[in-house]
Amino acid sequence: MRISSIVIIGATSGIAQGVARLYAERGWKIFLVARNADALQAMASDLKSRGASDVGVLIADLCDTTRHGEIVSTASRFSGNIDVVLIAHGVLKNQQEIDNDPNAMLKVFDVNAVSTISLMQRFASALEPQKSGTVAVISSVAGERGRRTLYTYGATKAAVSHFAAGLRARYLPLGINILNIKPGPVDTPMMAGRTQALIAPVSAVARDIVRAIDSRKGVIYTPWFWRHIMTIIKMIPERIFVKINF
Amino acid sequence: MNQAPTSWGRYPQSHAASIIDAAWTHEIDTNDAASVIAYGLGRSYGDVCLNHDGTVVRMHRCDRxxxxxxxxxxxxxxxxxxxxxxxxxxxxxxxxxxxxxxxxxxxxxxxxxxxxxxxxxxxxxxxxxxxxxxxxxxxxxxxxxxxxxxxxxxxxxxxxxxxxxxxxxxxxxxxxxIASRRIIQESIKARSLSELVELTDASDAEWDYTVSWIDVMSRGSSLGRGLVLRGRFSEVADATLKAPWKGPLLSIPSEAPGWLLSTPTIKIFNSVWYNKQLARQSRTLIDLEPFFYPLDGIGNWNLLYGRRGMLQYQCVVPNTNGQEVMREILRRMQLGGISSFLAVLKKFGDLPSPGIMSFPRPGLTLTLDIPIGGQRMFDALDDCDRIVHSVGGRVYAAKDARVRGSMFRSMYSDVIDRFRQSLDPAMSSSFWRRIMNDTKETM
Incomplete structure (x- = not known):
C-alpha cells in the first residue's frame, strides 16, 4: 500500500504541530518547512517517535518568494504523490504594535498574505497532474470583518480567504480541494501574552482540521461556534459596527 | 496565556510577576530574572511549583x-x-x-x-x-x-x-x-490498622502494586480500618495494548460550595465506601486506567473543595513502632477536627533514590486530602509534624503548603546542606522561601 504524505509549511507554528502529530499517528510521510533549524529537528524527532513513517525537513525563510519554486520541488521529490499541503505560517500583530511603522505593517502582508498566496498557487499547480490532493490554508475569523484593533492582520487573512475561494472554484473540478481554515483564538505561542476569551486548545482545533481535510470541506470555522458568532458580527450594520470598540 | 498559575490544592493563592510561555527548549531565556521556577501542569499540591512575585516558566508546550x-x-x-x-x-x-x-x-x-x-x-x-x-x-x-x-x-x-x-x-x-493493559486486582477488607499493615506486608511480598485506602473517621478498635488493594499486570499478551484511552468521564465546571466536602458528608462517603464491598476479598481483571488513575476520570476534581481549596498531608515514619505512630497521628487529626476521604496508606521499600532530597524512606507513609480549615486544623498538622519528626520521619514537599521552615529543615537536616551546594542562585519558589526564610525555632 502506498504511504500517504503531507507537506506542512510554517511547520513549527502551534496549530501545525498539533495537526502534524495526528498525521504522525496515522503513519504518514511528513515534510516540514520552517525557518528555525533547531525547532525543525526537535519536531522531526517527535513525529518519528509518534509513528510517522518518514520525516523530511527544509529550512526556508518563507518571505523569500524566489525560493518558493524550490520549496515545492523539494517537497514533491520527498513525497512523491502529495496528499495534503497545509500552509500554516503567519504573524499576529495588533494595530497598535505596527501603527508607527509602515514597514512593519507591510511586513505583516508579506508574511501572512503575499507568501501564502504564492505558495497556495504553486502547490495547487503542482498537484494538478496527480488530479488529487488537498491544499489547506489557515486564515482566521479575523478576516471576516475589518476591526479597528486588528485590521491589518484581518486584511491579510481576508486576502487569503478570497484567494482560496477562487482557487477552489478553479481546482475542485480538477480533483484538487482547497480548504480554508478559519480558527478563532487558539492557545498557541502566537497568543502568548494576550488575554483572550473563548480560547481553544490546539488539540481540538487540530482534530477539526484533519476531519475537514478528510471530508474535503471548502471552509471550516474552528471551534465550530465561530461560524455563528461571525454570522452575527457580519450582520451588524456599518454605522453601529464603527462604534464598537474591538 | 497569562494567568495566575495555581497548584492542585489551590492554596496558597499566588501571583507571578511574569510568565514565560516556553515554546522550544532551545529558546528558553529567563532574561536574567532574579527568581525563576519552571511550571508543568500544576499538579503538585502546595507551593513548590509557585513563585509569588517571581518569574514562572510554563513548560507544557515543550512536550516533544x-x-x-x-x-x-x-x-x-x-x-x-x-x-x-x-x-x-x-x-x-x-x-x-x-x-x-x-x-x-x-x-x-x-x-x-x-x-x-x-x-x-x-x-x-x-x-x-x-x-x-x-x-x-x-x-x-x-x-x-x-x-x-x-x-x-x-x-x-x-x-x-x-x-x-x-x-x-x-x-x-x-x-x-507490559504484555497487556489488564491488571489483576484484589481488594481485601481490613477491620483495623494492624490487620491492614499485616495484609500489606503479605501483599508486598507477592504483588507489584499495593496500596490501602483507610477510613480516617473510624475510631476505637476500628481506627485505621480500610481496604487493601493489590495488583499486577496480566502477563497474558492480548490486543488491549491498542485500546483507546477513555479520558475524563465528567469534568467539574466550577468551584463547589464549601459544604460539599465537609465533615458530615465525608463521614457518610467513607462509611459507604468501606461497606460497599460486602465480601472480605474480591478479585477482578481491570484496565490500567481505572487501576492507576481512578481520579483522572473526573476532570478538575480539586474544584470540589470550593473556594478555600485543600491541603494534602503526606508523611513517612519508620517501620519500628510505625503502626503506633500512625494511630497517634490519626487520633491527633481527629482531635483537630480534620476530616478526609481517600486517605491512603502505603509501605515504602528500602530501595534508595539517587535524589538527595528524595522524600521516601523505608516505612509507612500516610496521605490525606484535607479541606482547608481554621487555625485548629493548622495546629493539629503542626502537632502531626512533631510526632513524625520525633521518630525520624518527614513530610513530602510536593504536597506541602504549610510546614514550618525550621521543622522541614530539621526533618531533612541530614541532606539539606549537601543539596544547597547545587542550587541555582536564580531559581526559587514560594515553597523554598517559606522553608529557608523561617528563622523561628519551633522544635
Missing amino acids: ILSFDHDTGIVRAEAGLSIADLLRVCVPHGWFIPVTPGTRYVTLGGAVANDIHGKNHHRVGTFGRHVRALTLLRSTGDVLRCAPTENSELFAATIAGMGLTGIVLDVEIALLP
Whole structure:
C-alpha cells in the first residue's frame, strides 16, 4: 500500500504541530518547512517517535518568494504523490504594535498574505497532474470583518480567504480541494501574552482540521461556534459596527 | 496565556510577576530574572511549583518525544511531556511508565523535580531510579547533561530538587515492558490498622502494586480500618495494548460550595465506601486506567473543595513502632477536627533514590486530602509534624503548603546542606522561601 504524505509549511507554528502529530499517528510521510533549524529537528524527532513513517525537513525563510519554486520541488521529490499541503505560517500583530511603522505593517502582508498566496498557487499547480490532493490554508475569523484593533492582520487573512475561494472554484473540478481554515483564538505561542476569551486548545482545533481535510470541506470555522458568532458580527450594520470598540 | 498559575490544592493563592510561555527548549531565556521556577501542569499540591512575585516558566508546550526505541523501551523526551501523552505513544508498543503517581497529568519535569513514587515503590523505588540522564539549563546559560556518571552531584540534586537546580529541558527514562493493559486486582477488607499493615506486608511480598485506602473517621478498635488493594499486570499478551484511552468521564465546571466536602458528608462517603464491598476479598481483571488513575476520570476534581481549596498531608515514619505512630497521628487529626476521604496508606521499600532530597524512606507513609480549615486544623498538622519528626520521619514537599521552615529543615537536616551546594542562585519558589526564610525555632 502506498504511504500517504503531507507537506506542512510554517511547520513549527502551534496549530501545525498539533495537526502534524495526528498525521504522525496515522503513519504518514511528513515534510516540514520552517525557518528555525533547531525547532525543525526537535519536531522531526517527535513525529518519528509518534509513528510517522518518514520525516523530511527544509529550512526556508518563507518571505523569500524566489525560493518558493524550490520549496515545492523539494517537497514533491520527498513525497512523491502529495496528499495534503497545509500552509500554516503567519504573524499576529495588533494595530497598535505596527501603527508607527509602515514597514512593519507591510511586513505583516508579506508574511501572512503575499507568501501564502504564492505558495497556495504553486502547490495547487503542482498537484494538478496527480488530479488529487488537498491544499489547506489557515486564515482566521479575523478576516471576516475589518476591526479597528486588528485590521491589518484581518486584511491579510481576508486576502487569503478570497484567494482560496477562487482557487477552489478553479481546482475542485480538477480533483484538487482547497480548504480554508478559519480558527478563532487558539492557545498557541502566537497568543502568548494576550488575554483572550473563548480560547481553544490546539488539540481540538487540530482534530477539526484533519476531519475537514478528510471530508474535503471548502471552509471550516474552528471551534465550530465561530461560524455563528461571525454570522452575527457580519450582520451588524456599518454605522453601529464603527462604534464598537474591538 | 497569562494567568495566575495555581497548584492542585489551590492554596496558597499566588501571583507571578511574569510568565514565560516556553515554546522550544532551545529558546528558553529567563532574561536574567532574579527568581525563576519552571511550571508543568500544576499538579503538585502546595507551593513548590509557585513563585509569588517571581518569574514562572510554563513548560507544557515543550512536550516533544526526542527518541523512542521500541525494542529497548528507552525514551528521551522534553520535560513538558505529560505521562498521559507518553502513555498514548508507548503503551501500544508494549511499554509502561515504570513509576506513576495517581494522576497521569504530570510532566516528566515534575516527576523528576518531585521524585514521584507510586504503588510499586516496594519493588522499584522512586521515579528517579529510572532516569538515565537529563538535560539541565542553568541560569548561567550552561546546558548540562546530568546522569549518574556525568555531573553526578548535580544529577543527584536535580532528582527531587524541586526545580531549584535549574530548568530541566529533557529527560531520558527506561520504560517497563507490559504484555497487556489488564491488571489483576484484589481488594481485601481490613477491620483495623494492624490487620491492614499485616495484609500489606503479605501483599508486598507477592504483588507489584499495593496500596490501602483507610477510613480516617473510624475510631476505637476500628481506627485505621480500610481496604487493601493489590495488583499486577496480566502477563497474558492480548490486543488491549491498542485500546483507546477513555479520558475524563465528567469534568467539574466550577468551584463547589464549601459544604460539599465537609465533615458530615465525608463521614457518610467513607462509611459507604468501606461497606460497599460486602465480601472480605474480591478479585477482578481491570484496565490500567481505572487501576492507576481512578481520579483522572473526573476532570478538575480539586474544584470540589470550593473556594478555600485543600491541603494534602503526606508523611513517612519508620517501620519500628510505625503502626503506633500512625494511630497517634490519626487520633491527633481527629482531635483537630480534620476530616478526609481517600486517605491512603502505603509501605515504602528500602530501595534508595539517587535524589538527595528524595522524600521516601523505608516505612509507612500516610496521605490525606484535607479541606482547608481554621487555625485548629493548622495546629493539629503542626502537632502531626512533631510526632513524625520525633521518630525520624518527614513530610513530602510536593504536597506541602504549610510546614514550618525550621521543622522541614530539621526533618531533612541530614541532606539539606549537601543539596544547597547545587542550587541555582536564580531559581526559587514560594515553597523554598517559606522553608529557608523561617528563622523561628519551633522544635
